[in-house]
Amino acid sequence: MKVVIIGGDAAGMSAAMEIVRNNKAAQILVLEKGDVYSYGQCGLPYVINGKVPHTDDLIARDVEEFRAKYGIDARIFHEVTNIDTKLKKVSGVDVNSREPFEFLYDKLLIATGASPIIPRLENADLQGIHTVKTIPQMEALMRVLPNVKHVTIIGAGYIGLEVAETIRERGLEVRLIHRGKRLMSALDPKLAQMVLEEARKHGIEVLLNETTLGFKGATHVEGVRTASGIYETDLVIVATGVRPNTQFANGFAKLENGALIVNEHMETSIEHVYAAGDCATHYHRIKRQMDYLPLGSTANKQGRIAGLNIAGYMQKYQGIVGTSILKFFNLQIGMTGLTNADADQLHALVEAYEMEVNDIASYYPNVRPMKLRMLVEQQSRQLLGMQAVGENGVDKRIDVFATALYNEMTFEDLLHLDLAYAPPFSGVWDAIMQMPKRYGKK
Known part of the structure; x- marks a missing residue:
C-alpha cells in the first residue's frame, strides 16, 4: 500500500x-x-522571551x-x-x-x-511586517528584534496576547491594536476586562475598536494607519487568525x-x-x-x-468540546464548551452562573481569587460551557469541566464529583462545586 x-x-x-x-x-x-x-508551533512565542532557548528545542x-x-x-x-x-x-x-x-x-x-491571515491592507508588503506561525518566520523575527524598540501587534487572540507578553518581557514597548471591543472576543465582557487590566498593568498600550487600514513607510514599516490616525512603530506582527x-x-x-x-x-x-x-x-x-x-x-x-x-484499524474520532487555555502575564485564561455567541447562534435556552471563588482553601497562604462563568441549558440542566480567569488553578477547573462536558453531565452532577482536596490545592468544596448566584437567562 x-x-x-x-x-x-x-x-x-x-x-x-x-x-x-x-x-x-x-x-x-x-x-x-x-x-x-x-x-x-504553540511554543514559538516563548522563544521571544527566552523561556524556550532556541527554535531547535521545539522540534x-x-x-x-x-x-x-x-x-x-x-x-x-x-x-x-x-x-x-x-x-x-x-x-x-x-x-x-x-x-x-x-x-x-x-x-x-x-x-x-x-497559514496566518494577512488582511488586504495598504503597503502590506513593507519590510518589518511579520507573522509567527512557523520556525522560519520566528527565526526571521528574532534576527531583527535586537534592533527594535517598539512593536505593534494587530489582533488580540491567543497568538496576539502571547506575543505581546513575551515581547514586553524583552523590555520593548508594545502596542495592541484590535478591531473588536474587547481583548479575546470570545470571553465574557467581565472576564475580558480582567485581561485588559492585566495588559495595561504591564505597560502595554491597548487600542480597541480600531480598524487597521494599512501601513506607513517607504521600504520598511514606520507606522500603522487606522481609521483614527497613524501610530508610529518599528515593527508589526499580524495575528488576525489563520x-x-x-x-x-x-x-x-x-x-x-x-x-x-x-x-x-x-x-x-x-x-x-x-x-x-x-x-x-x-x-x-x-x-x-x-x-x-x-x-x-x-x-x-x-x-x-x-x-x-x-493502516486498517477502524477507529472513530470522538470530537472536541472547545477547550483552550492561555497564560497572559500573571493570568490564566481558560474556556471550554459554548460561548455566549455560540449559544445565540444555536438558539439555546441558557442560564448563566457567575462567581468569584478562591483557588485554594481561604485560610491557606497565597490564596488567589478567580472568576468563573458557567452556561447551563435551562430545562435539562446540562452543562454547556465555562470560562475562567485567575492567577492560579484555572487549568484544573477547565479540565474538570471539559471532562464533564464530554460526559454530558448536568449542573447538579458537579456536586457529586470526587475531586482531590487538600488546603494547598482546593477548598473543601472545589471552585466549580460551589453553588453560585443564579443570573437567569444570559
Whole structure:
C-alpha cells in the first residue's frame, strides 16, 4: 500500500507513526513544503522571551530521524499544487528548483495545516511586517528584534496576547491594536476586562475598536494607519487568525473558510482521501456540528485516528468540546464548551452562573481569587460551557469541566464529583462545586 501524506507536522507525522506501528507493509511518502518536520508551533512565542532557548528545542523529531529510524520517505521543499483523485495522483513542484513531481497513492492524507491571515491592507508588503506561525518566520523575527524598540501587534487572540507578553518581557514597548471591543472576543465582557487590566498593568498600550487600514513607510514599516490616525512603530506582527491550507484541494466538500469536511474516520468527501489537523473540520460535541478550532492537541489526535484508519484499524474520532487555555502575564485564561455567541447562534435556552471563588482553601497562604462563568441549558440542566480567569488553578477547573462536558453531565452532577482536596490545592468544596448566584437567562 502506497500512502502519501501532504504535510510533515503534527497531524501528518502522528498519522505516519501510527501507520509505521500498525502496517509494516505500507510505503509512506511525506511531502513537506518547508524543511522542518514535527515541531511545537504553540511554543514559538516563548522563544521571544527566552523561556524556550532556541527554535531547535521545539522540534520533536527531525526529518533524518523519520528517514533513518522509521523508514519514512520524508521529502522537504515539496509543494503539492494539485490532486487528481480519479488517477489517485498528487503533483507539484520543488520549492527551490521549481522542477515538477508526480506521485501515485493508494491512500492519501491531507495534513497541510493553516497559514496566518494577512488582511488586504495598504503597503502590506513593507519590510518589518511579520507573522509567527512557523520556525522560519520566528527565526526571521528574532534576527531583527535586537534592533527594535517598539512593536505593534494587530489582533488580540491567543497568538496576539502571547506575543505581546513575551515581547514586553524583552523590555520593548508594545502596542495592541484590535478591531473588536474587547481583548479575546470570545470571553465574557467581565472576564475580558480582567485581561485588559492585566495588559495595561504591564505597560502595554491597548487600542480597541480600531480598524487597521494599512501601513506607513517607504521600504520598511514606520507606522500603522487606522481609521483614527497613524501610530508610529518599528515593527508589526499580524495575528488576525489563520486560514486552512486547502487552496490546491479542488472538488472536496469544505466549510466556508476552506476547511476540508471529514467524517468520524477522518475521511473526506472523496474516497481514499483523508484529512486531519488545522486543514480539516473538528466535530463539536456540544454544538453537534462540524466546527473549526485549530489547536495542536486536536491535530495530533486527529492525525492518530487518520493513521489508524489508513493502516486498517477502524477507529472513530470522538470530537472536541472547545477547550483552550492561555497564560497572559500573571493570568490564566481558560474556556471550554459554548460561548455566549455560540449559544445565540444555536438558539439555546441558557442560564448563566457567575462567581468569584478562591483557588485554594481561604485560610491557606497565597490564596488567589478567580472568576468563573458557567452556561447551563435551562430545562435539562446540562452543562454547556465555562470560562475562567485567575492567577492560579484555572487549568484544573477547565479540565474538570471539559471532562464533564464530554460526559454530558448536568449542573447538579458537579456536586457529586470526587475531586482531590487538600488546603494547598482546593477548598473543601472545589471552585466549580460551589453553588453560585443564579443570573437567569444570559
